[in-house]
Amino acid sequence: MSWHFTTDLRAFLDAAGPHLAAEPARNTAVLTTMEGAELLGWWTGPDGTTATGVLVAAPLADLTFGVVPVEAAAALVLPAGAAPATLRGERAAVEAYLAASGLPWEPVMDIRLFRLDALTPRDPAPAGRARPARAADLPLLGPWTADFAVVHRYAPQDDYTDFLTERITEDRLHVWEAPDGRPVAMAARSRTVEGQSRVHLVYTAPAERGHGYAAGVTAAISRAAAASGATEVVLFTDLANSTSNALYQRLGYRPVSDHLGVRFTEGAA
CATH class of the missing domain: 3.40.630.30 (Gcn5-related N-acetyltransferase (GNAT))
Known part of the structure; x- marks a missing residue:
């Protein structure tokens, strides 16, 4: 299980496309900012190939999680030069990263994702x-x-x-x-x-x-x-x-x- 990073949108979609398509609502922040992003990342599960988590940095200092397992968030180490200034994502994943990284932080937004029913x-x-x-x-x-x-x-x-x-x-x-x-x-x-x-x-x-x-x-x-x-x-x-x-x-x-x-x-x- 590991993180992979690229600046190539095509490579990202080849690797993480099925994961994005499986949860488009929960991955909305990644789907709507991935074009032109400065860094794209995906987490592969036990088989080493299937993506089960995604992130985007657009711009580089502003990090956004899509659907990310808690264990993947806790294991995240960004490439050199990509230290985040901000982070947003589903609460459990963000809290896991904060606890594991030990970085000092302050809250900026507490938000809820809604999906239209009828x-x-x-x-x-x-x-x-x-x-x-x-x-x-x-x-x-x-x-x-x-x-x-x-x-x-x-x-x-x-x-x-x-x-x-x-x-x-x-x-x-x-x-x-x-x-x-x-x-x-x-x-x-x-x-x-x-x-x-x-x-x-x-x-x-x-x-x-x-x-x-x-x-x-x-x-x-x-x-x-x-x-x-x-x-x-x-x-x-x-x-x-x-x-x-x-x-x-x-x-x-x-x-x-x-x-x-x-x-x-x-x-x-």
């Missing part, structure tokens, strides 16, 4: 309608995305134009318009990979909260994900946010697994 949109629907985002929305969506990053404790970027334009061009970002035509909320979805698509970037402008707009736009983007061919539509929520957890469950999302995100503190490298 979509149950809000009834009555919120006022307004959903529509695909357009390039003309960028001056509004950029600040919204920056605020989203701060609230969810992601490292902020100076400019989200490319990030948002990619999603707009691929019809993966929707906004909710109030009855007067003003965009008041947004939600995005990942590309569909191995039959899964992840809803993310759910945000309502602060002055517009409390009207159900997040529910409306989340239902719309969930439909779009399913229409794209996704058989598993998933999303993450902050466990500290009881409002969003309740909202997604009302829409038909059901818990899959709890995840922990940590930042390694001084001396971790």
Whole structure:
């Protein structure tokens, strides 16, 4: 039993493809970040060939576990130069790595993965309608995305134009318009990979909260994900946010697994 590492996506998929395909929802974070990753890894079981765990580093200092057995997490030793600054993944695997490595750390996020069962949109629907985002929305969506990053404790970027334009061009970002035509909320979805698509970037402008707009736009983007061919539509929520957890469950999302995100503190490298 051992870890194997590569920077070659094709080699990674050849080795770990069946494992990724067997659990696409639980492997969503790896599936949606593996393209262009700086390091890809897989754990082989007793037969020495069958992958039973996966990880991705994108960028190199930000490590993410997919489905990883506890014993594999505890045995993880990264290649030279790949010391992590952050780690996220299913709680049991992250805790096993933390205990085995002895690295000092602090919690960053306590989140839960949900998977859509049967979509149950809000009834009555919120006022307004959903529509695909357009390039003309960028001056509004950029600040919204920056605020989203701060609230969810992601490292902020100076400019989200490319990030948002990619999603707009691929019809993966929707906004909710109030009855007067003003965009008041947004939600995005990942590309569909191995039959899964992840809803993310759910945000309502602060002055517009409390009207159900997040529910409306989340239902719309969930439909779009399913229409794209996704058989598993998933999303993450902050466990500290009881409002969003309740909202997604009302829409038909059901818990899959709890995840922990940590930042390694001084001396971790």
